[in-house]
Amino acid sequence: MRSRRAAWIGLNTASYICEVIFLGLAMAVQISPDWALYDVTYIGSVNDYNQLSRSRGLWKQCVTNEMVSSSYNGQCYALEPFGQSSTYNAVVQPILSMRTAINALQIITIILVFIIIVITCVFLILTWKRPEKFKPRTGQYTALGGGSALWFTGLIYFISLLIYYEDMSQENYRLDSTLTSARSAWSVLVRENTIYLPGGMIPMAWSACVLIYAGSFFQLIASALQQPPSELTQ
Numbered sequence: 490m491r492s493r494r495a496a497w498i499g500l501n502t503a504s505y506i507c508e509v510i511f512l513g514l515a516m517a518v519q520i521s522p523d524w525a526l527y528d529v530t531y532i533g534s535v536n537d538y539n540q541l542s543r544s545r546g547l548w549k550q551c552v553t554n555e556m557v558s559s560s561y562n563g564q565c566y567a568l569e570p571f572g573q574s575s576t577y578n579a580v581v582q583p584i585l586s587m588r589t590a591i592n593a594l595q596i597i598t599i600i601l602v603f604i605i606i607v608i609t610c611v612f613l614i615l616t617w618k619r620p621e622k623f624k625p626r627t628g629q630y631t632a633l634g635g636g637s638a639l640w641f642t643g644l645i646y647f648i649s650l651l652i653y654y655e656d657m658s659q660e661n662y663r664l665d666s667t668l669t670s671a672r673s674a675w676s677v678l679v680r681e682n683t684i685y686l687p688g689g690m691i692p693m694a695w696s697a698c699v700l701i702y703a704g705s706f707f708q709l710i711a712s713a714l715q716q717p718p719s720e721l722t723q
Contacts, residue, residue, distance in 0.1 A: 493714055500711035501613060501632065507704035508606050508639070514697040515599050515646070519592070522546035522565065523688040525657070526553075530682045535559045538566060539675050544688060547592050547653075550670065568670050581665040587656040594649035601642045602701065609635035609708070629712050636708035643701035650694055 518524075525545040532540055538561040541554035551565040574585045609631055616628040660671040668674055675683070 497711055497714045500707045500714075504636070504639075504704040504707035504711065505606060505610065507700045507707065508602055511602060511697050511700040511704065512599060512606075514693055514700065515595065515602075518690045518694045518697060519547060519595055519599070521688075521690045522549055522551045524653070524690045524694075525688050526686040528684040528686060529554070529679070531557055532678055532682050535561065537561075537669060538564065539669055540679055545670075546688075546690070547588070547595075566670070577668050578665045581663045581668050581671065584656060584659055584663055584668070584671060587652050587659070591649050591652050591656065594645050594652070598642050598646040598649070598701075601645075602639070605635055605638050605642070629714070632708050633712035636705045636712055639701055639705035639708060643698060643705060646698050646701060650698060 522544045524547060527543050527545065527550075529540060529542045535541060535557060538550075538552050541552050541557065541559060541561055543550050543552045543554070545551075545568070547568070549565045549567050552559075552561045552563060554562055569585055569588050574582070577585065612631040613628055616631065660673060662673055663671065664673040665671070666674050672680065672683075
């Protein structure tokens with residue numbers, strides 16, 4: 490019995506640790522401009538920030554150039570200016586929609602995981618401390634529901650990452666010359682002299698996704714055990 494209690498406590502604790510770490514990683518990933526790196530060689534007179542080395546996130550891209558003196562240095566530019574999507578042609582609307590979807594899905598995931606942590610933690614503590622006020626398997630069903638909900642949120646986050654790759658791919662050929670954040674709008678000279686490198690947030694985002702599923706796995710395993718330990722059964 491004691492080993493079963495220890496396993497139940499350990500599995501749920503491991504699940505919450507994974508979820509809390511996920512929240513920290515996911516929020517850091519959301520606000521970081523380090524999803525993609527564009528290394529641009531010097532190509533003459535600088536007339537636009539796309540001619541300079543920069544890092545790009547989900548919301549903005551920031552000029553990181555230190556080789557050429559320019560008024561763009563250190564500046565950041567929004568990827569999707571608020572309220573201006575209608576000013577671009579229909580060809581690039583899918584790009585703008587995907588950028589919005591990526592951020593929306595990731596923010597929704599963060600909120601849902603936080604809610605799951607709060608609800609399941611409260612129920613598990615209550616069923617542990619006051620088991621007489623709940624049905625025998627309330628704790629077990631809580632862990633089962635929490636693990637299932639985490640699996641679903643992990644799927645949402647996973648989809649957001651797939652959309653990110655599709656967005657980066659479509660930016661190569663969907664053209665609107667005014668949407669300069671998309672590669673298709675760059676001049677041939679700029680494209681030929683720009684090297685793309687994945688940023689440090691890519692592995693962090695995938696790590697965050699794995700953490701959700703790890704938390705889900707631990708809580709689902711915990712749900713296979715009997716109701717939470719109680720001082721009354723000691």
